[in-house]
Amino acid sequence: MNLLRINLILPTSLLLLSLSACQTTTSGGAVGAKRSQLMLISSDQLEQTATQSYAKMKKDAAAKGTLNQDHAMLLRVQAIAKRLEPQTAVFRADAPGWKWEVNVLGSKELNAFCMPGGKIMFYSGLINQLQLGDDEIAIVMGHEIAHALREHSREQVSQAIAAQAAIDLGSALLGLGSASSEVAGTVYEALIATKFSRTDESEADVIGLELTARSGYDPRAGVSLWKKMMQVSGGGHPPEFMSTHPAEQNRVEQIEALLPTVIPLYEKARTRQ
Numbered sequence: 001m002n003l004l005r006i007n008l009i010l011p012t013s014l015l016l017l018s019l020s021a022c023q024t025t026t027s028g029g030a031v032g033a034k035r036s037q038l039m040l041i042s043s044d045q046l047e048q049t050a051t052q053s054y055a056k057m058k059k060d061a062a063a064k065g066t067l068n069q070d071h072a073m074l075l076r077v078q079a080i081a082k083r084l085e086p087q088t089a090v091f092r093a094d095a096p097g098w099k100w101e102v103n104v105l106g107s108k109e110l111n112a113f114c115m116p117g118g119k120i121m122f123y124s125g126l127i128n129q130l131q132l133g134d135d136e137i138a139i140v141m142g143h144e145i146a147h148a149l150r151e152h153s154r155e156q157v158s159q160a161i162a163a164q165a166a167i168d169l170g171s172a173l174l175g176l177g178s179a180s181s182e183v184a185g186t187v188y189e190a191l192i193a194t195k196f197s198r199t200d201e202s203e204a205d206v207i208g209l210e211l212t213a214r215s216g217y218d219p220r221a222g223v224s225l226w227k228k229m230m231q232v233s234g235g236g237h238p239p240e241f242m243s244t245h246p247a248e249q250n251r252v253e254q255i256e257a258l259l260p261t262v263i264p265l266y267e268k269a270r271t272r273q
């Protein structure tokens with residue numbers, strides 16, 4: 001995965017920078033998302049890597065004949081994305097102007113992601129196997145877009161850099177050699193969104209719910225989506241892309257608790273359509 005390697009400079013004084021590197025990426029919206037985040041690389045750095053990775057993924061899929069095989073499905077997810085994109089302004093003024101892109105990968109995998117800068121990939125297996133309705137697709141897409149808005153990948157890579165810097169600094173102080181970097185691997189994991197923390201997942205759920213509602217898709221689909229995911233996993237854990245922690249019930253409860261906040265946004269959006 002050489003393509004995914006970012007040139008990272010790890011000064012030993014990095015830890016001293018970390019206090020000034022805390023910021024927040026979004027406005028709070030109706031659901032409130034205000035947590036401060038540690039950011040040690042620029043958005044541009046990660047976005048460049050994401051753009052390259054996304055292009056390579058599309059090229060590889062096209063070569064295998066698995067890119068956008070189902071034209072109707074492609075048009076469907078693109079139409080849903082078109083309604084969600086302008087609503088991102090509630091959380092970030094710059095986001096509606098991102099170079100958004102939506103593609104469908106022919107795959108049995110239950111997966112979807114939105115890379116930094118708005119590069120969305122839906123896996124056909126998710127839509128086909130869970131028989132997703134438009135509202136449910138909007139919930140998944142809103143959730144994935146929320147990860148990009150909050151720049152969870154950038155935060156995750158920053159944490160890896162800080163951890164690596166701490167190891168390097170410790171090694172230097174102890175007179176040991178520099179430890180091998182795990183950062184490149186983290187960049188990959190962070191971009192394809194398989195290993196977010198519970199906090200990140202929770203933020204993506206609530207921001208995604210508001211985006212869904214403001215786009216005129218029924219936020220109650222968040223509950224039916226989770227039920228389907230738990231069913232398909234046969235009572236075990238739902239697909240990894242939306243769950244890295246066994247707290248599904250809490251997440252459904254969090255969605256249900258927010259419904260009174262977001263249903264009025266949904267109803268208002270419906271009257272506009």
Ligand SMILES: [Zn+2]
Nearest residue numbers: 201204241242
């Ligand atoms: Zn997620």
